[in-house]
Amino acid sequence: MNKVFKVGLIGCGHIAETYFRAQKYFNNIKIMKCADINNKSAEKCASIYGIKALSVNEILNDKEVEIILNLTIPKAHYEVAKKALLHNKHVYSEKPLAINFKDGKELLNIANKKKLYIGNAPDTFLGGGNQKSKELLEKNTIGKINLGNAIFAFPGVQSYHPNPESWFSKKEGGPVIDMGPYYLTALVNLLGPAKEVSGSIMRGVNYRTIGIGPKKGKKFKVECPTTYLSTVVFENDTVIRLTLSFDVIAHQRNHIELYGKKGSLIVPDPNMFGGSVYICKKLGDTWKELKTEKMSLGKINIRNKSLRANESSTNANYRGAGLSEMAYCIENRKKHRCSGELSLHVLDIIQSTMKASKTGKKQKIKTTCKIPKKFTEKEIRKLLN
Template identity: 50%
Template sequence: MKVGIIGCGNIADTYFQSQNLYNNINIISCADIINEAAEKSAKEHGVKVQSVEDLLTNKDIELILNLTIPSSHREIIQKTLVSGKHSFSEKPLAMNFQEGLELKKLSYEKGLQVGCAPDTFLGAAGQKARQLIDENKIGKVSLGTFNMMSHGMEHWHPNPDFFFKPGAGPIFDVGVYYITQLVNLLGPVENIISVSGTAEQERTITSEPRYGEKIKVETPTTLMAVLEFANKTKIQLFAS
């Protein structure tokens, strides 16, 4: 399958390198609103540079890999489907549940596939855990907890602004890996009790090249919740 990438930020290299592990995908083109980023990726990985619009209409491309910032995901996925191409996107799929449903409806209408990270639950550890639960090797799972804590992305990412805007934050950016794994193991969530907060209204970047620059925090940076699954398992969540 021939693939085009839209969004050539930090995570793009991981996807370019991953194609070497498989024999059924071939990344042939890339685009970014910052043309220098696209040119850098193209030079390093030997692919063609195109504008976003030209990549969307490229008849050779069958699937578009959406690696843009979270607030752009829905728009790019929608344009991908309208262009008659399959889509795989970094998380989140959209900014809210309703937008996600609209993308699902459009994909059905177009007869196209839409996928979204994280897919890590398909790995060996996740599948083994699922097997042990399905075979009742560990008994009934009644209670549990997970904690995800980090100082923040401003100390290592060159452009960390989007981590602190709507569509990101600790749940959409990292916590989603744990929640997806839990849904795979335990089934759907039926009830949620949660609170959130923000300790600092701005962050100071301590990574290069923007060391010392202040950025505004526009989304909660700490969330606490209890998830009750349909099978009545209860999991405590803390993400910050």
């Protein structure tokens, strides 16, 4: 039996529900108390889930809480994670680690000094889709990978999110900081760390219109680039062309394609846990589908269309797996997979992509990280209810 870690949640917004759902899947995490800068949000969350609402200060000083789950907005991740560590709590945050590299690095330094765990989403790379791809690459199924393509492109959240302004704000806005963590973490898990990035930007329109909620019809200013076209070179010399855009109505490209010496492989959506992997080893052959539905973190668990835009009713969403895996590693003094080291490296690639694209100058990636080990079915089953 695993020890059940007592979790204190800070940031009771949209994504919180997914983490409460995670408690049903994983056996070693229990959200006991919650807090939010907005007391009403904390109280509402507490009454829905039958837990206690506290102030942010109270939850940080609460003796019972062992891990702070930081589900605040990106620009508050650093401040909240730092407070958690300084109050001697382990911390697990939603993506990104911070909105700039310097802050992310400081968090890691504090965690290392205090011998506390710092973990970070995304944890989707622990899912069946990415792990199946990893298994195939480790078996050398498509040979040495030279090239690849990755894309996230859609029109932006303004049509269905009542408060879309922060996705277009100067500091934390744009598709690289929002969706980059999923793509780059998935790629680092498959290819290893990156060493260099170059790119270009497109600005898109100057104003967007809110399509839903109390502010429906209101125009707001777009303060950041909304399309990035970048080239990421990995330490193993694989070159990936990455498109991240809020300016595309629709497309039919695959999320991630990898081209090796012996064949090509399609990696499913890195924003989700499941999906099929496809392989083709000869020009003109039909693509072989490898389903992940029978894998523990690939099973479809979203049956009804939820309100979340990224949850289709035929997918697997086990967000919280990274938190559970971190808790297990704290108990067993192991290195966790959704580590601060990995998320700092991803933040480094994100910031370097933005700089390279804006200046037109190639950027060297300053950090590196270990490739997370394959998450085996045996290890996953230990965490599942």
